[in-house]
Amino acid sequence: MPLLEFLAGSISGALGMAVGHPVDTMKVRLQAHSAYKGIFHCIAKTYSAEGLHGFFKGMAFPVMSTGINNSIIFGSYSNALDYLTQSQRSDRNQGKEPSAAHVYAAGCFSGFVQVFVCAPIDLVKVRLQGQTTTARYRGPVHCVATILKEEGPRGLFRGGLALAMRDIPCFGLYFLPYEVTRKALTESGKEPGTFAILMAGGVAGVVTWAFATPMDVVKARLQMSGAGGREYSGVLHCMRVSFREEGVKVFFKGLTLNSLRAFPVNAVTFLTYESLMKLFYPPKR
Numbered sequence: 001m002p003l004l005e006f007l008a009g010s011i012s013g014a015l016g017m018a019v020g021h022p023v024d025t026m027k028v029r030l031q032a033h034s035a036y037k038g039i040f041h042c043i044a045k046t047y048s049a050e051g052l053h054g055f056f057k058g059m060a061f062p063v064m065s066t067g068i069n070n071s072i073i074f075g076s077y078s079n080a081l082d083y084l085t086q087s088q089r090s091d092r093n094q095g096k097e098p099s100a101a102h103v104y105a106a107g108c109f110s111g112f113v114q115v116f117v118c119a120p121i122d123l124v125k126v127r128l129q130g131q132t133t134t135a136r137y138r139g140p141v142h143c144v145a146t147i148l149k150e151e152g153p154r155g156l157f158r159g160g161l162a163l164a165m166r167d168i169p170c171f172g173l174y175f176l177p178y179e180v181t182r183k184a185l186t187e188s189g190k191e192p193g194t195f196a197i198l199m200a201g202g203v204a205g206v207v208t209w210a211f212a213t214p215m216d217v218v219k220a221r222l223q224m225s226g227a228g229g230r231e232y233s234g235v236l237h238c239m240r241v242s243f244r245e246e247g248v249k250v251f252f253k254g255l256t257l258n259s260l261r262a263f264p265v266n267a268v269t270f271l272t273y274e275s276l277m278k279l280f281y282p283p284k285r
Helices: 005-032 041-051 052-056 060-085 087-095 098-132 140-151 154-156 160-184 194-224 237-246 248-250 255-280
Strands: none
Touching: 005 041, 005 052, 005 060, 005 098, 005 194, 005 255, 041 052, 052 060, 052 087, 052 248, 060 098, 098 140, 098 154, 098 160, 098 194, 160 194, 160 237, 194 237, 194 248, 194 255
């Protein structure tokens, strides 16, 4: 399997995460806690209690780990697409476009593969972002050690089913609007330009999060349930209780923040990835 796709995905993912982490922190807090009245209330409370540092809690760990995660996403997607289309990236750059079904299937495959690596990483990120003091977790290593001590190895995969239900179909949607938008903004016979890639990446991120947010709320609540949050017995129980107490709007908590964050993060991610791939695989002349 070509390894350069994994390297490009790693670098682009780390850059994208660094751009969007403060907004992601607000999103996690809105989803996991009911104490905030809205986005601006959450921002004000965080800043007054924790200062600027509060917006960057837990960033070092996901920036480093997202490089690994994104390398799996982009590497798995690219190689799955090669297999499904029986072609190489260079062939697709010369006009042999994959079908929508192939793009969606390859995206779903990448979502499936990354869940096994992402689940513990995402759990630690959410736990660190969700705490408003340092009383429980002093950092990512201490967080992992505490989870293993209190919940065992299985605890690192708390919310894993909700994560899989969110990511497997949504990564199919992630790559599909990207390919469609990039193609629509590129003149026939020419390479996609910077604007086309930025717009396609941003659109892909917004579309994906529009579908992913309901299950993202459930995932965040399940992940926080072992850290002093409300206890849920599983995905369906969490959905029933949340709906009964807060109505259908609860499943769209953080959607505005997800969308605001998704456009620049994914625009940067895809532009970096495509730029690196051009560097690694110069177009044939």
